[in-house]
Amino acid sequence: MRAPSRLLGAAIGAVLALSLSGCGSSAPEGTGQVKLTLWHNSADPAPLLEMYKKFEKQSGHKIELVSIPSDGFEDTTQTKWATGDRPDIVEYHATVSGLLALNPAENLRDLTGEAYIARSGDLYRSAGSVNGKVYAAITGFPQVFGLYYNKKVFTAAGLTPPTNFAELAASCPKLKAAGVTPVFESGGSIWPVQILPILYMAGANQSNAYGKAIAGHSSTLADAGSPFVSGLTAYAKLKADGCFNKDIVTAKFEDSMKALVTGEAAMVAQHSDMLPALLAAAGGDQKTVDESVGFVGLSSDKPLVTYAPGPIGTFYLPKTGDAAREKASLDFVRFMTGPAYAEYITASKTFPVFKDVPDPQGVSSVLQDVKKAYDTGAVIAFNSDIPGMGGLAQLMSELIAGQKDPQKAATQLQGQVEQAAKAAGLPGW
Amino acid sequence: MVMRNRAAWLPWALPAIVLVTVFFVAPFLLNVRFAFSSWTSFRAEITWNGLENVRTLIDQELLANAVTVTVLYAILCMAIQNTVSLSLALALQRTSGINTVFRSAFFLPTLISPLAAGYIWRGLLAPDGAVNSFLGVEWAWLGEPSTALVVVAFIDAWKWSGLITLVYIAGLNSIPKSLLESAIVDGAGLWTRFRRVVFPLLAPALTFNVAVTLVGALSAYDVIAATTGGGPGDHTRALNVVMRQQWGQGFFGSASALGFTVTLLVIATAVPLVWWLRRREVTG
Numbered sequence: 152m153r154a155p156s157r158l159l160g161a162a163i164g165a166v167l168a169l170s171l172s173g174c175g176s177s178a179p180e181g182t183g184q185v186k187l188t189l190w191h192n193s194a195d196p197a198p199l200l201e202m203y204k205k206f207e208k209q210s211g212h213k214i215e216l217v218s219i220p221s222d223g224f225e226d227t228t229q230t231k232w233a234t235g236d237r238p239d240i241v242e243y244h245a246t247v248s249g250l251l252a253l254n255p256a257e258n259l260r261d262l263t264g265e266a267y268i269a270r271s272g273d274l275y276r277s278a279g280s281v282n283g284k285v286y287a288a289i290t291g292f293p294q295v296f297g298l299y300y301n302k303k304v305f306t307a308a309g310l311t312p313p314t315n316f317a318e319l320a321a322s323c324p325k326l327k328a329a330g331v332t333p334v335f336e337s338g339g340s341i342w343p344v345q346i347l348p349i350l351y352m353a354g355a356n357q358s359n360a361y362g363k364a365i366a367g368h369s370s371t372l373a374d375a376g377s378p379f380v381s382g383l384t385a386y387a388k389l390k391a392d393g394c395f396n397k398d399i400v401t402a403k404f405e406d407s408m409k410a411l412v413t414g415e416a417a418m419v420a421q422h423s424d425m426l427p428a429l430l431a432a433a434g435g436d437q438k439t440v441d442e443s444v445g446f447v448g449l450s451s452d453k454p455l456v457t458y459a460p461g462p463i464g465t466f467y468l469p470k471t472g473d474a475a476r477e478k479a480s481l482d483f484v485r486f487m488t489g490p491a492y493a494e495y496i497t498a499s500k501t502f503p504v505f506k507d508v509p510d511p512q513g514v515s516s517v518l519q520d521v522k523k524a525y526d527t528g529a530v531i532a533f534n535s536d537i538p539g540m541g542g543l544a545q546l547m548s549e550l551i552a553g554q555k556d557p558q559k560a561a562t563q564l565q566g567q568v569e570q571a572a573k574a575a576g577l578p579g580w
Numbered sequence: 581m582v583m584r585n586r587a588a589w590l591p592w593a594l595p596a597i598v599l600v601t602v603f604f605v606a607p608f609l610l611n612v613r614f615a616f617s618s619w620t621s622f623r624a625e626i627t628w629n630g631l632e633n634v635r636t637l638i639d640q641e642l643l644a645n646a647v648t649v650t651v652l653y654a655i656l657c658m659a660i661q662n663t664v665s666l667s668l669a670l671a672l673q674r675t676s677g678i679n680t681v682f683r684s685a686f687f688l689p690t691l692i693s694p695l696a697a698g699y700i701w702r703g704l705l706a707p708d709g710a711v712n713s714f715l716g717v718e719w720a721w722l723g724e725p726s727t728a729l730v731v732v733a734f735i736d737a738w739k740w741s742g743l744i745t746l747v748y749i750a751g752l753n754s755i756p757k758s759l760l761e762s763a764i765v766d767g768a769g770l771w772t773r774f775r776r777v778v779f780p781l782l783a784p785a786l787t788f789n790v791a792v793t794l795v796g797a798l799s800a801y802d803v804i805a806a807t808t809g810g811g812p813g814d815h816t817r818a819l820n821v822v823m824r825q826q827w828g829q830g831f832f833g834s835a836s837a838l839g840f841t842v843t844l845l846v847i848a849t850a851v852p853l854v855w856w857l858r859r860r861e862v863t864g
Contacts (some may be wrong), residue, residue, distance in 0.1 A: 401720050
């Protein structure tokens with residue numbers, strides 16, 4: 152009996168030793184190389200994934216990628232985060248509202264003073280930082296929200312694309328008369344239906360004035376005649392006037408891209424990170440996209456694009472307490488923002504966030520339109536700094552279904568903002 | 581006799597009691613406090629805040645609608661599944677080659693992931709989908725407030741009816757043939773035999789099926805998430821859908837309060853229901 156007991160003991164010991172070594176996420180001792188866990192968005196484009204590999208090659212560290220589905224990205228990240236699980240690097244939203252939800256002072260490493268921040272212009276004034284401390288390393292150009300339009304449809308109808316809501320409303324009957332859906336909305340994907348009201352509010356949000364007023368509690372969303380209520384009212388009127396597709400409740404954003412490329416719809420309100428989806432809708436044919444699709448800024452009264460720093464290529468370093476891994480994860484940030492960044496811009500054909508890196512060559516005409524509109528007039532999304540705005544899309548669904556009017560939706564959303572602002576301990580609440 | 585029987589089956593029940601205690605009762609007792617806490621993703625401290633989460637959910641007009649949708653959905657699922665499954669069981673009761681094929685066919689959806697089932701049906705029921713093409717109509721089955729909840733309940737029924745049917749078939753086959761033969765000799769017709777003999781003796785299967793379908797639907801999430809996401813508006817926004825939305829916004833305390841509401845609903849519904857159905861088994 153004794154021999155088997157000893158064997159059993161040895162086996163248990165071996166299993167324990169193996170499992171413990173697995174827990175430490177450390178590579179062989181003495182090499183200084185470690186295994187880093189990176190929670191990343193499943194929509195990371197191929198050139199970004201290639202950068203992760205290049206870092207592995209250059210540093211000798213290993214990166215274990217944990218893919219978070221882009222559909223429900225925030226929910227899934229929050230769910231994993233709430234369990235207390237902490238990766239070495241997390242890719243997440245750069246907006247202040249997104250950052251607050253990670254409780255940065257408690258959970259994230261302060262990156263203030265890193266070299267890339269000074270090279271980023273004013274970016275960290277409105278993103279990736281809280282209370283004067285920078286927590287994010289933003290490498291992706293902001294998501295630029297505006298109006299994609301089908302050039303051929305507009306030319307055939309003898310119209311120019313609208314750049315304010317009055318022009319948008321006026322173009323509806325003419326486009327409908329031409330047998331085209333004026334604006335394609337994707338309520339089946341839920342989140343896209345909040346874009347048009349947010350675009351509307353850009354008119355009142357120059358220098359983030361409206362967003363700051365709401366976040367600082369000097370105005371409320373539900374104030375009579377507020378930009379928010381006006382934006383929702385303008386949206387409801389477009390719907391009542393039949394400007395949207397009949398399947399607005401069930402259509403997914405992929406449907407909107409397809410309708411735009413084929414000319415079944417004249418316009419879609421979306422952001423610049425949708426370009427790969429647009430290309431996919433055109434069967435991967437860039438020429439078709441370039442020939443048929445353009446992009447303009449739109450707000451309540453002037454041609455403005457709305458931008459929001461996106462999650463793709465925005466990295467945070469959670470506190471893990473492991474000195475070797477914390478050093479390696481900082482190396483990762485320095486790599487992503489260092490000399491290799493120019494190669495990434497060339498490969499991804501996106502625009503750089505660092506002033507000293509040149510724009511890429513051979514950029515598609517739609518993306519050139521996006522950059523042109525951004526350079527002409529860009530306003531940060533009014534909800535970027537306001538926590539608790541996650542319920543906007545759900546309320547828009549109720550507005551579309553006729554269950555809520557704009558004023559009631561505004562009152563309800565203000566309640567959610569209050570709930571979050573108090574929880575986050577924002578000044579003024 | 582009863583006491584001796586109890587002593588005999590207790591050791592057999594013990595593993596189940598231990599499993600339920602370790603995996604359900606203990607986690608529930610350990611976590612229920614979060615429903616009454618200020619837990620959010622925005623700060624590290626978690627403090628007791630009484631019924632504040634419930635008040636917030638009521639103020640934001642989320643709770644009453646979610647409870648109504650959940651209860652309505654559960655009743656629809658239970659009614660549809662049991663009606664369909666009992667009919668199928670009566671049709672497929674006899675063991676034969678063709679019936680085995682049909683039983684397998686009806687059981688297949690049970691093996692499909694609920695999310696996959698939801699995505700398949702969402703495609704089929706889209707305004708330009710196969711169902712509308714076949715019927716020659718243009719209707720957003722999942723996008724119209726009048727049909728969305730019922731259609732999702734039907735999808736859930738399609739998913740689970742195969743399993744419920746098997747339980748009914750087992751129940752039907754356990755009815756002594758001699759009783760049915762006696763009824764025939766006494767001149768009882770098909771309907772009378774079903775009403776007076778078959779249905780009362782199906783009581784244990786009915787208890788199990790009604791309880792399982794109702795409780796399962798009270799905690800519905802997956803099929804709804806894959807088909808409507810809670811829409812149109814909030815017409816299919818069941819408790820667990822709202823819970824997921826609250827959780828995604830970092831309001832963990834409110835999400836826990838919604839989870840606790842689901843538990844309360846299950847206890848408040850299932851305990852009296854099972855008690856009444858069990859009593860019916862004895863007296864019926």
